[in-house]
Amino acid sequence: MTKHGHKIDPLHTDLWIDGAWRAAETRFDVVNPATEEVLASVASADIADADAALDAAERAMAEWAARTPRARSEVLRRAWELMTGRLEQFAHLITLENGKARADAVGEATYAAEFFRWFAEEAVRADGMVTRAPASGARILVQHRPAGLAVLVTPWNYPAAMGTRKIAPALAAGCGVVIKPASETPLTMLALMPLLEEAGVPKGLVNVLPSRRTGPLVDHMLHDPRVRVVSFTGSTGVGRTLLRSAADQVLKPAMELGGNAPLIVFDDADLDVAVEGTMLAKMRNLGEACTAANRIYVHERVAADYTRRLTERMAALKVGDGTDPTVDVGPLVNAQTRDKVAEFVADAVARGARVECGGTVPEGKGYFYPPTVLSNVPGDADCVHDEIFGPVAALQTFTDTEDVIARANDTEYGLVAYVFSEDFRRALQVCERLDYGMVGLNRGLVSDPAAPFGGTKQSGLGREGGHEGMLEFMETQYISASW
Incomplete structure (x- = not known):
């Protein structure tokens, strides 16, 4: 006991x-x-x-x-x-x-x-x-x-x-x-x-x-x-x-x-749907999932609005012992995982990323790390090339579809990707060009017992x-x- x-x-x-x-x-x-x-x-x-x-x-x-x-x-x-x-x-x-x-x-x-x-x-x-x-x-x-x-x-x-x-x-x-x-x-x-x-x-x-x-x-x-x-x-x-x-x-x-999931938000996306989908793709299981959105690409035209909305949602989450039913976010599984997340954030900030919320390890017992949003994350940040495995949303921007597809595919992993767009024809064209075993289209959750779960390449x-x-x-x- x-x-x-x-x-x-x-x-x-x-x-x-x-x-x-x-x-x-x-x-x-x-x-x-x-x-x-x-x-x-x-x-x-x-x-x-x-x-x-x-x-x-x-x-x-x-x-x-x-x-x-x-x-x-x-x-x-x-x-x-x-x-x-x-x-x-x-x-x-x-x-x-x-x-x-x-x-x-x-x-x-x-x-x-x-x-x-x-x-x-x-x-x-x-x-x-x-x-x-x-x-x-x-x-x-x-x-x-x-x-x-x-x-x-x-x-x-x-x-x-x-x-x-x-x-x-x-x-x-x-x-x-x-x-x-x-x-x-x-x-x-x-x-x-x-x-x-x-x-x-x-x-x-x-x-x-x-x-x-x-x-x-x-x-x-x-x-x-x-x-x-x-x-x-x-x-x-x-x-x-x-x-x-x-x-x-x-x-x-x-x-x-492993995975290194990209999440792409186009300028015609329904931002309510996109932010809700991001919360699912990023914060389900506290980000400790190979399916977690790891690299979030947002079109420049909607980046400010999307970042504000996502930051409000992330900052409102209650952190604590998960046995409390009012808690939204529990601890990471161990000290090593928490410390790795903290290192990813410190590296990104040192390279020019901006902390929109979170970003600091709390004092006291437990392997807690707060929900964190990083904007302006540079392409050479460690968290872009490795799984964060924690509650950190790393945001980058894009303007060109060809460019974002290339950036999304630029990884040895190919487990899952996420796409948000109201232009269904364009969205499906993008989905088919993403080298991933699974794609969530206007959805932040792809896992389903009835669906074939798995990836390509090193995933x-x-x-x-x-x-x-x-x-x-x-x-x-x-x-x-x-x-």
Whole structure:
């Protein structure tokens, strides 16, 4: 029990292997970023635990993969129902370990649960085909089969959703999984396990291995011949390392990596829509998202009005402990993240940017950073070339469409971009020329379980969500037959 009265169930701090809680020789602390107090001591998995989890997943998958698609679908549907009934509990836990404000946490919990419902529907739609070869006349039978065991590695910024976005399609496809949650935020994923058991997920099909030895642990699992898929969400640097390990076993990789999202506001944009969209694209999850608007380009003709409106909205946000329902903005996840944001702001200001609001680390406990608007940000500022991962809106101006498209595409990343314009024809032309896997057109939110989420270039491989999300965990088999 912390001094704020937030109780963490001690039963949900061990490893989850083969449908049971399992202790570990070593443990690590999970800290509340709003208070800097220890929330819980969590078990840290080692190599032997990884082997036990893979053994359990292999046993469980044999029976699960043999079930009918409808049978798997019903279990996932039940998981959605159960999680939807407990959104407040999950949201509270997300806030405690991640820091995000209550409304944001409820939004994540709702989004996380929705993956179970979506993939409950997709589980019965792994459609194949029967056709005839034009030259030989042989029948071509195509079907999709479970790929095999999957190792899932998730980040700290969405403790629930990044796990369910991988678990749900893997189970829909018929695979068994071992998930390694981020050390900063393992509690939410551990708390989900009894719910999945209640929903009817077989013992051993889903295993959770928190660990401070992420690198050696994951590398060991990726070299186990039973593992056929690795799904990772996180930085591009770590993604490259995992891809090298995956190459040894020629695993199917699903990689959702870093971003550097441009947000373009044209002179004909509805500024009410544009500012609201910017608030969503920038401040959802406090900017701690690979989809966060990182470079904001505003047409010179509307820049002053847009900046004034955005600054008013950002300055009005209430900062504090996210467990307070009146708080809009909680703390960043740790001191390192907060300090990096502060460094980005200091660098931009030193190069000529102007602080419209925020910009100063507050005193006291907690990893807080205020909502900040920077105008006149130069193109050589560090925050233009790297993910800010915090509540800082970095504004630049433009006058020429060709120029802003070139600037928007001038990055190794290609996850998401945002465009605001009332000229729909011009806007769609711009969208098609942006080298990004996703574009929000007059919207600041693109994430949806029904849509294929993913990027181009250094932002990743494969897609999550949509129908494609399930196919990442399946192999296509073709049978040539004559009759």
